[in-house]
Amino acid sequence: MTTEATAPGLLVDSISKSYGPTRALSDVSLLIRPGQVTALIGHNGAGKSTLLRSLSGAEVPDTGNIRIDGVALQLAVPRDASDAGIACVYQELSLVDQLTVAQNLFLGHETVNGGLLSRRQMNKTADELCAEYGIAARAGDLISSLPVAQRQMVEVVRAINQNAKYILLDEPTTALEQEQVDHLLGIVRRLSADQGIGVLLVDHKLDEVFAVADHIVGLSGGRVVLDGSAAEVDRAAVIEAIVGDHAAAAASVEDIVGDGVGETSLDSVETVSEAVRAREFGRPVLEASGIAGNNLFGIDLTVHAGEILGIYGLVGSGRTRFLRTVYGAFPLGEGELRLLGEPFRPTSPRQAIKAGVAFLSEERKADGFVPQMTSIENVVLPVLGKYIRGGILRWRALKGSAEDVLSQVSIRGDVSAPITSLSGGNQQKALFARATLQAPLLLLLDEPTKGVDIGAKREIYGIIRALADEKNVAVIVVSSEEEELTELADSIAVFRGGACDGVVYPRSSVSAAQLRELAWAETADRV
Known part of the structure; x- marks a missing residue:
């Protein structure tokens, strides 16, 4: 049986x-x-x-x-x-960019003939697999040259090829x-x-x-x-x-x-108008209208000076893509960005930094800091130009400024040692010190407490609140933790399927469960 x-x-x-x-x-x-x-x-x-x-x-x-x-x-x-x-294809692909399509397909399961790699046979099989599954690539093409969709298919086909x-x-x-x-x-x-x-x-x-x-x-x-x-x-x-x-x-x-499907708790959720937010906070710092392209399908959003605006949404809803577009890391397709009322179309992070935009990446170890550098050196990277006079870098003044902002965020550890010697929470605080040194108008935070302990999380909340309240910085926080947004943010917007309608909810009126319902229910309505 x-x-x-x-x-x-x-x-x-x-x-x-x-x-x-x-x-x-x-x-x-x-x-x-x-x-x-x-x-x-x-x-x-x-x-x-x-x-x-x-x-x-x-x-x-x-x-x-x-x-x-x-x-x-x-x-x-x-x-x-x-x-x-069992083969797992993660969202963060595990392909090796420096290897070819064939080398990736057979990685760890190479074809051997007489003790030697049978490259000809592997290339032949790779070409056949690409043709069979619609991958527009040849066996000898570098994976790095393929678009994301094709890399995704190579990862799937690799699993098939490994039986x-x-x-x-x-x-x-x-x-x-x-x-x-x-x-x-x-x-x-x-x-x-x-x-x-x-x-x-x-x-x-x-x-x-x-x-x-x-x-x-x-x-x-x-x-x-x-x-x-x-x-x-x-x-x-x-x-x-x-x-x-x-x-x-x-x-x-x-x-x-049988438990009342179709009933909704969203009727009790309040929204807050732009006029009310403008009175409560300062003037609009960033205004996004109709932002589209790169899998964004219409983003309308405004954040004001001194306001912490939370962004909630499911994975893949466009939250990170939007932040990176504002930061100039992704190209801006359709729509308009305005910074302090003036047209803003950054083509690089350097241009965004110069305009007063700071960004903390979700993946600090991948693109947040330079591992071999000290905390002090990492903190000063975006502002080096401000400390150059007559072609000479005023290192003593720069170092003093870095030490000052690092002391403000209570780093525990040696800031003169490589930043990787610090704990995850202290690494993140060092990056907040870097943002503080930039004196930004707009601070973009992508999962700012990811991978940090509860104590460090509380300290980071305090740093963010101080930047908004004391420095009058406009802050946009992307977080997958509903409770984090309902505690930290002044107001919350929801991204759905690459779009945001500009509707904003005061944190006092929306619960964690209601945020999930907003994200999922609207996703279902789109199908």
Whole structure:
């Protein structure tokens, strides 16, 4: 007799995972069936990434186990998952830019003939795979020369080429245009139906979920709150599962559907007009109107001097792309930006910095600081030009200014040592010191407390509030933590599918659950 524990497929059997006091997964169970697409949905921080890392061998659950066809697996490292036939395609692609398409496709699984690499055979197979899956590239092309959509497909095809039985896709359509999305989803359907591969698709876009999924599993608060056939559960049930108060216990499809789906708590949410914000704060610092291009589809937004404006939205909703567009890191397509009432169209970060815009990246280790430099040297980088007289850098004055702003943010550690010697929270505070030294009009913060402990988070909140209240800086904060925005921001706007309608909610009138409902419900309305 076949039970769930022995059923064909990749079974997650009652796994739990905690990071210190934070419970990321609680008794999670689900079955990824061969030849089917299982969609995994949930709001930011619901536990989706932790589940993927557990399945891919990057994390080891505290309790529970993972089985394939009834056989328990020991997934201590990613190689264990690969050997078991599990491949994970993360949103941050793992391809090596300096290698060719063929080299990436066969990386770790090279074809060997007589003890020598069979480059000709690998190139031939790579060309065949590119043709079969619609990748507009040749085996010898460098991965760095391919657009994002093509790199995404190479990553998927690499998993196929390594004979994966189960493929985990983490938000694979985030950076793709609609035509590219349709192509990728077609490949996903083909893999499951024709080749019998079990697919776990993490996706926030409900139209994509219902277009391709056979089964839908919803997570909220680290627990399974929805588990049912895509043919039996409707969009309203999905929204209710994700944004409702189901985190305390799992719920069946019948429970959710019969629990008042369609009712909404959004009727009580207040908005605040531009006129009221203008009276409460200073003059508008940044005004965005109709910003489009680079997967943005119409951003209307205003932030005032002394105001902390929070931006909430699902992963891929355009939050980071918008900040990087304002900072000049991404090109501005359509629409208009105005800075202090004057047209503003930055073509580079240098130009934005000169105009009074400071930016703290979500990925501080990737593009936030120079690892080999000290904290002092990192802090002074954007303002070197202000300390040059007659072609000579006034280092003593510059160093004094850096030490002054570093002392204001209470760095714990040696600021004269490489910045990597500091803890994550102190690294982030050093970057806030750099922003302070720039004396910006506008400060753009992308997940400013990501990867820092609770104590450092509180200190960072104080720094942000001081910049707004005492320095009259206009601050835009992107955060995936609803509670962070409802505590820190003066007002909150919601991004949905690359768009923002300019509607702003005072933090006092919107709860964490209502923010999730705003993001998800409007996403559903667009399909």
